Amino acid sequence: MVIDHSFGKGMLTREDVQWPGSMADVREKIANFRKDWIAGIEALLMKNLLAVNVLVGRLQTNHSMSLPHGSIWN
Numbered sequence: 001m002v003i004d005h006s007f008g009k010g011m012l013t014r015e016d017v018q019w020p021g022s023m024a025d026v027r028e029k030i031a032n033f034r035k036d037w038i039a040g041i042e043a044l045l046m047k048n049l050l051a052v053n054v055l056v057g058r059l060q061t062n063h064s065m066s067l068p069h070g071s072i073w074n
Contacts, residue, residue, distance in 0.1 A: 003033060007040035 004012035020029045 003036050003040065007036075007043075 001012050001014070001017065004010060020026050
C-alpha cells in the first residue's frame with residue numbers, strides 16, 4: 001500500500017492486499033516491494049536534481065534572478 005500511495009494512484013486498500021501464499025512468496029514479494037520503493041525514490045531524486053540543475057542554470061544566465069533568501073551570487 002505504501003508504494004501505491006507514494007508513487008501510484010493511491011487507490012489500494014487493505015481489502016485489495018492478498019496473501020501471497022507461502023513464506024517464500026512473502027519474502028519474494030517484500031524483496032520486490034523494496035526494489036519498487038528504491039526505484040520510486042531514485043526517480044524522485046533524479047526529478048529533483050534535474051529541477052535544481054535547471055534553476056541553477058537560470059540563475060547563472062540571469063544574475064538579476066533572486067531566491068527567496070537573496071541571490072546566491074552575493
